[in-house]
Amino acid sequence: MNTTWAPAEQPDSFAFDDESEAEIVNVLKKYPEERKASAVMPLLYVAQRQMGRVTGSAWIPLAAMDDIARRLEMAPIRVYEVASFYTMFNTKPIGRYHLQVCTTTPCWLRGSDAVTEACRKATGIHHFGETSADGLFTLTEVECLGACANAPILQVDDDYYEDMDGPRTEALIADLRAGRKPEAGPTINRMCSAPEGGRKTLLETSASSPDQK
CATH class of the missing domain: 3.40.30.10 (Glutaredoxin)
Structure with a gap:
């Protein structure tokens, strides 16, 4: 659980910018109207990314959570519960x-x-x-x-x-x-999760028989 809840100082307001609004449209297309509350986590991410992009600190103000609650027709406390439970959501300002x-x-x-x-x-x-x-x-x-x-x-x-x-x-x-x-x-000489320096097995390719297709 995210034990660092919202700080005392909060912005007075929050508005999604054009880039975020376009992303929200695409997110909401994935959910039936009667299940749009399921989009709460993606929309929290949209808000957090916007704060990082605009202010240099990727966190989610209460005003953004309230906006998300309004859009998804949820009680604000339900959005607060999600944001405060998952540690990948930052509910207070962080570094660049x-x-x-x-x-x-x-x-x-x-x-x-x-x-x-x-x-x-x-x-x-x-x-x-x-x-x-x-x-x-x-x-x-x-x-x-x-x-x-x-x-x-x-x-x-x-x-x-x-x-x-x-x-x-x-x-x-x-x-x-x-x-x-x-x-x-x-950060070492490997591709993805392959061994360092290249693969160590299956180094030889067997010759196919003449009649093998």
Whole structure:
């Protein structure tokens, strides 16, 4: 559960921009009119992405939740419940870059402690849930990200950086601080979740018999 609920200071109003409105139209097409409340999670994402795009801090103000409740004909408390339950929704302002370290067993065994320490060293953040003094980074501990074969994983905003270690984490944060965002994915010599350096099995192709089609 997301235990960091809405901060005291909230914007007075919120309005979806044209880009978000177009996205909302496409989302609502997926649901029957009588089931449109099922779109609450996609619309929360739309609001969060807009805040990140417009303000540099991807979070969901109460005014945005109220707008979503009105559009979906839901009681506002129902939207608040969803937003506060799932940790991927940010209900208070965060840094420009959201550093999310997976610390569950596969990532921990593969060195997530070193990734966490590198994040702290490079940002000046002492504890999970804090934002750096310059406002650029927020550090969060997350549960399994589903990419265990490429552990340890550092998720930055919506992108996975895989096979991380301390030095690679510090280098990534230095790039982000300089306004550069490296390509996401494996950070070692591998494609997707294939072995490092290329595949190790099925290296030979058997010759087909002359009469084989």
